[in-house]
Amino acid sequence: MTLDDVLTSLFPDGHEVRNDKGVLLGSATLRSGASMLVLGVADRTALGVDEALRLSGQVLKSIDRGQGPILVLVDSDSQRMSKRDELLGLNEFLSHLAKVLIHADLNGRPTIGLLYGHSAAGALLATGLATRVLVGLPGAAPAVMDLPSMAKVTKLSMDALEEKAKSTPVFAPGLSNLAQMGAVHLTWSNTISLADQLEALLADMPAVQDRRDVLGKERGGRLKAAEIAERVRDLALQAY
């Protein structure tokens, strides 16, 4: 779906979301009358220091003055790979965006990510993966690491990698692989109203606790993470 399709289907009564060079900022009114902060990255834009700071500023403003849930739309490139961004400390800007989203979520402003296009690496960490619930739309194409780059590093052929990817969701790109890992909580349908699906989700938001490792285990994608984290937690609690 295009951004316009997504926004129209999410907010049939209209919205105030502006796309400024790939940075989405604005708000929308839900059918319940409640308002929702909407922000994100569009047009497969790379997330650099300037974009990240605008987004985090918008969330902070909304924490002060607004209320209601927060929606993060994602169709991004990876983090912007440039000398300037690294020189200025890109890691801090991306972390900061993730931190304000997590803070909002922990303090009464539940966050939902909607992955409708591409995303990768640091950009995904600072946006969709920093929300409480990450939703995928059919056609979304996240790629933590693309296969050609993997082929280069692992010195394996693309054919060999694709063959391996059939037996495990652990490394290859794609929405269904991330869903199996527990990273994408649910995948919506693009043939019925997104507004209906959003309202259903808001009416039944999962608890604030991060259960993605348990989800990954239930779905057979990450068999060890939940158990290891739980064992370390138990040992650490027993020590004090």
Place this chain on the structure above:
Amino acid sequence: MEDFSFQHNVRARAGGTRQTAIVGVVASGNLEVLVERVLPDAECALDIKTAALGFGEVWRAVIGDFVERYSPGGLRFSINDGGARPDTVSLRLAQAVRLIAENGQ
């Protein structure tokens, strides 16, 4: 990856009271050796997983020398090898025996 296992009867128990020790790191040209005091005093065992294929006889020789020299009775060695040279392997095995020969947990 290639796996090898060696069992030896040895003349004496390894010294010290520590139950486990670990030395080294798995990297190119390096290896880790985990040693555990879990066997009868007159036995030792070594399990090797190596990224370098076709060196079975070299391992046999290096480990034969090591067992003869240190008599690591009661110890099981588990090795993850990233393709270390024989002298590095010998060094790590000796370090592992020295570390577990300390007193303590």
Place this chain on the structure above:
Amino acid sequence: MTAPFRDITPAERARSTSFYEASARTRLELLLDAGSFVEFIGPEQREISPHLNIFDLPEQFDDGIVVGHGRLDGAPVFVAAQEGRFMGGAFGEVHGAKLTGLLRAAREIGRIPVLILFDTGGVRLQEANAGELAIAEIMRAVMEARAAGVKVIGLIGGRSGCYGGGGLIAGCCSALAVSEPGRIAVSGPEVIETNRGVEEFDSRDRALVWRTMGGKHRRLLGAADVFAHDNVQDFREAALALLDLVGPFGLERLKAEQERLADRLRRYGACLDAVDIWTAEGIAHAETVPELPADQFIALADRIGRTSRDAR
């Protein structure tokens, strides 16, 4: 191992041990009070990565990270140390889950700080999806722990630096100490060059790498609050100092960070090189900063460098 050192104190041994060169285990042994470290899920449990065998790659019994607890000047701390020589210290499923579990326990207890000794290239390619998600879970767990009053201190000075998602986790910490070789960035030099060309970033120009991503630049920018000498004792002292400095986390800090980063963009957003930034910060002969000995650099940074204190 201890026999040759019997005549010197632990502090002397820590002072003479390069943090950069030391293994994760040695760093922890020398950083904490002598003999106080206890590991959770140690190598004898053989909790290896379940994914590396798909690629016919060797495993490590601790999956490249050591987690546990110990004492620092008598006070309890949780610790995690990455082994930068195993798979570049990269985050995989098991590796990451150990740190997540540690942070979750710290949050529940609420008063025991966490020290993270970063040494990482970021996500482990062979288990990229699991590694990426592990980093997201760790970031969340760091922030939940901080919200519960836990101080989370990052120490960065290892051979793999702190790259990729590791850089994002570092950005979530309450405070950082960094040494000269401790690089902090998201995209590594080779990644930028591969994607954008050698004109954008020449990864073989080591001086460029150090002054763009290295510890000195991060300290002057205020990305790290303490610059440590490259030895374990100095990192121990840095950790103690930062534990004293760090105050409680709250919304005010995020607002201050927004302002701090906006100010950085306003001041330095048009700079083309780190030397331009240092010059703009008021450092005379900024081009000599990379050659400054650590003591002189620390004096300079304390006088001119920025701080992220109360603003991260």
